[in-house]
Amino acid sequence: MRALPLAFATLLLLTGCQSAYYATMEKVGIHKRDILSDRVEAAGEAQEEAQQQFKDALEHFRAVVKVDGGDLEDRYDDLSAQYDAAEQSAKNVTERINAVQDVAEALFDEWQDELDQYSSPTLRAASAKTLSDTKARYQRLIKAMRKAEAKMPPVLAKFHDQVLFLKHNLNARAIGSLKGELGSIEQQVGNLVREMQKAISESERFIQQLNSNG
Template sequence: MRVFISLLALTFVFSLTGCESTYYNAMEKVGVHKRDILVDRVGEAKEAQQETQEQFKDALTEFRSVVSFDGGDLEKYYNRLNNEFEDSEAAAQDLSSRIDKVESVAEALFDEWQDELELYSNARLRSDSANKLQATKRQYASLIKSMRSAEKSVDPVLNALRDNVLYLKHNLNASAIGALKGELAGIDRDVQQLIAAMEKAINESDAFIKQLK
């Protein structure tokens, strides 16, 4: 059974790789090269980072309103906070997906670029292209490191929000607010760290796009 599951997983990975390869080949035929796709995907990841920043700011604002609860319908506060949590989860998933897509096309571009160095007959041009490849790889390595760091900064906030939403769900009473108040400072700190990490990745994205163009 384990062997079957492993083979199934490998088949799935290869099918995804094949789909990406087919997509790149089709785009190449209409004049859209891997470099162009990489620029677009880095831009999309940047947009996802900006959206994630805003979403987690909104979630923090909603959490603050919950801990400031002073009478009324607590369930309404819970529902709003739960909605923000679910939107935050969706934003985090979208961000991860977009970063994965950046990695996929970057690897394909660098492999192609490396292979094509062997096609040069002019040594000077080959050397210049090889140097540019290495410079682009170095800048990309910095970019993807920032993106993955920003992605990881989401986890502490998401986990804390999940814990507090679950706690409030099963303790819809004013006494529960006291327990949540103790969580605010930690969530606030983690959100600020998330915002800073996203901002760094956004700046790296801008620099990388400028360099590729």
């Protein structure tokens, strides 16, 4: 992924204004199209990290309910840390998707406005067709991303329930109670992982198509 200059990244943080950021980047030859490609790639990477983190959290939950012996407080601390990491991964995914959506909307608005600047009807029609195709591909992408994103909160809620229950019930009976939840959590995590993989694959296709023919 293109490494954006630190000074401009800092400018974004200081101003909080995406339009000013885009204008500044354009002055140094980095256009919204480039930023969109970078942000889609970053969102895909965030989803890959979240995908792995949720898998790890599931494995640790399995260990808590299936492994006999050991210090229950240590097992609680471990599961709690996994939950916190999964929650942060989910937040990162949402932030990355929001960033993709912001620059995509800015790019499409600019592109649409600039169609009126053509004097050649043929070139205008060709650009309008490319815009329409790119928008259609983007809609498939953002739909896949948001669908995967929507599956994270229910899984997090499930994990949070287990962590909270274990926190106040550090005994063998509590572990037995949690075993009944394992199948449900496994199913939810499996569904989440599959939807994330679809979104990751869609991201890769979008970047390839964007960079090859717009």
